[in-house]
Amino acid sequence: MAGFGGWLAQFTQVNGAIGDLARDAAADPDWPDGPDELETYTDHLEAAGASEAALDTLADAWDRYAAGS
Numbered sequence: 495m496a497g498f499g500g501w502l503a504q505f506t507q508v509n510g511a512i513g514d515l516a517r518d519a520a521a522d523p524d525w526p527d528g529p530d531e532l533e534t535y536t537d538h539l540e541a542a543g544a545s546e547a548a549l550d551t552l553a554d555a556w557d558r559y560a561a562g563s
Contacts, residue, residue, distance in 0.1 A: 497530035
């Protein structure tokens, strides 16, 4: 998995919200593989009924990803 999904996968062993998101993404067979845009992942989580907290975590993770960290 490349792009954001690949970047997020490095956090599956981390405690906290980003680790929760990473584990959920890894376990989701329908997790998007692109296009590599925040809207792609936001739409996916919203369609799955994700909480505002999960969407906030996604936005924070995206900001870190986009910043190159």
